[in-house]
Amino acid sequence: MTPAPGSPGDVLTLISAGSATTRSDLARLTGLARSTVSQRVDALIESGLVEETESGESTGGRPPRQLRLHTDGHAFAGVDVGATHCRVALMDISGEVLAECEDPLLVTEGPETVLAHVDRRLDLLLAQAGRPRSALRALGMGVPGPVEFATGRPNNPPIMPGWNDYPIPEHFADCVVLVDNDVNVMALGEHRNAFPGTSHLLFVKVGTGIGCGIVAEGRLHRGAQGSAGDIGHIRVSGHDDAGCRCGNSACLEAVAGGAALARRLTDLGVPAATGADVVALVLAGDTLALRLVREAGRHIGEVLAGLVNFFNPEVIVIGGVLSRVHEHLLAGIRETIYRRSLPLATHHLSIVPSRTGEDAAALGAGLLAIEHYLSPDNINKIVTP
């Protein structure tokens, strides 16, 4: 009936996405003959990528044998290198987290120090999960700055001294390494974890600075130089006095970033050094801090309103430290977006706080690695070697 699509590797994609859990599902979805499906599934089981579990529910006939990704024998790592912390997650091929850790660590220590730390943590986590180092198939990493994705080299990152053009992948010898901007991997983690099915999503990180990860057609949009999503230096109106570290004035980050809010609070007599301090003040009931956060929301909303018109996403997710007080931040953001964006674009738009939280970056980095490993190209190399 169907004109038989079903490219090789397609079968695995359907299993890993959870769209198909039995052989007959696969036959129906791919249009391939049942015998062909069985043969391919056998090859996948043979190569250790898929396993059979106990039989499922019968629907009146012989109960189907359930299929799922074989989660033993492989391991994948997601690394979240932040400005002041480093989180490493060990995941199995289905995306489940096997073990995880977080340590304070300054990215300014430089690549050798940081990557050596990652390496030690990897060994630790692998030991915890009871898997040998050789099980590690791929590693994804998010770093706080722009990256040339194809080569895994940071591209003039402002807050990562010593990392410029450093070939991060070479540090991990027998393992595929994918490096991306931290906001991108957060967007990926949030999308895959909380909003699969959504085609166009924006993830906005409101921390010390402000950045944005873009998911278009379900895939990350990185732009021509890999610098897409850098919305922290978009101009907001009415704040020409706010100077920014980039040399311009009225940048969103200089008006509504965590660092800017802390500075303004300090100026107004309420001492605060970081975005986290601002959050703490809000949670403690400080009305001045609360007002500033809500106002920051309006400024972020002003920029996002423009991007909603331009990009027309289905979902905007707000993450980062400031999202811990998301009720107040979101109020300002929503208010402005619904006022300044076109009705057609906002009609089905959801604006929500992060559902994945602290884990989004490490998770997303791991998923970057897993999805690369499971990509049709790569699978064709692995199965029947």
Place this chain on the structure above:
Amino acid sequence: MTPAPGSPGDVLTLISAGSATTRSDLARLTGLARSTVSQRVDALIESGLVEETESGESTGGRPPRQLRLHTDGHAFAGVDVGATHCRVALMDISGEVLAECEDPLLVTEGPETVLAHVDRRLDLLLAQAGRPRSALRALGMGVPGPVEFATGRPNNPPIMPGWNDYPIPEHFADCVVLVDNDVNVMALGEHRNAFPGTSHLLFVKVGTGIGCGIVAEGRLHRGAQGSAGDIGHIRVSGHDDAGCRCGNSACLEAVAGGAALARRLTDLGVPAATGADVVALVLAGDTLALRLVREAGRHIGEVLAGLVNFFNPEVIVIGGVLSRVHEHLLAGIRETIYRRSLPLATHHLSIVPSRTGEDAAALGAGLLAIEHYLSPDNINKIVTP
């Protein structure tokens, strides 16, 4: 050597893109055996999609037989429905224009009138080109408002009374019809005609209003509701007094659109009704009009600077009526973008006037139709029926 990609229909894609002009090219590019390539090419010739031309240059051995799309027997139409004009282009399958016409026509006349006009012009052009109506394979159309692309129905278009939700494709019985926003098809036309090879491109139309077509990964980005690229109502700073027809104030369109410029010129004692009048004044050497255009460029640049940070395109193309005085418009745009965007994003960014001109919309609409017809899915249906 290569792991043999080469899906069916891939061969035709390579020929139509001009990437391969001989059988050996195809063998090399697809990784298929020479004999297989020959067999597939034969099938394509059989079905009338490809033809052989005279032998090409020898490189020391037997000269290869050239292959190209067979341009007889098929026809495709690109229709550009503007606010006050209607242009129809008849193209062959290679994208070459066979015949073309433009007439003044008000879109406010409503769908029946406009589409009947299109129908008459199609017959005329087909006669000019000496092809029967049955040769028409697909038709693309750009209209001045938002469209639900999947169904070809305008979606609450502000300047197209009577068109809302009208099922345009049903008007053309035996022919695939694709309808999209006019700025989108202009972006497509400009990209395919002048900037193939570019992955990420923005096409900005500066006319009565201001809109933007987005090409990402070489394909049109339409967004969740098909309203992506509507940048005319993004806020610009310092113009809270400029009211916009959308109900808000300080919209880009209300500050820098052709209609707004004409109104301001009139207010300042220089009568002008439309963007075209403003252009005429500039060309006549009116310094006030010139200053306004340059200032409009700065405002457009302010918005584009934000979008450059967000989207990180390789090329920005400026089109629309106002681009006829692009030296002045571009000066303001470039000035602001290079001042307000991040160096990483602007380093390899080109900002150029439209190279395709008046024809971009009809051309892009036709290409939309042709590319749909040549898509692998569709080809598999056509060849060996």
Place this chain on the structure above:
DNA sequence: ACTCTTTGTTCGATGATCGGCGGAAGATAT
């Protein structure tokens, strides 16, 4: 215990693809 339904496997048939061989057609050397 019997039949029905659904699932999964086995196996011969089919068709696409491969790769080698040889002929075609021109360039280059003799």
Place this chain on the structure above:
DNA sequence: ATATCTTCCGCCGATCATCGAACAAAGAGT
């Protein structure tokens, strides 16, 4: 002019993936 080399292209038997029918397995319903 003749011979040789290179490249291109069609032919043909071998190979491999896929298909579909038949059969076996496993449970539900009667």
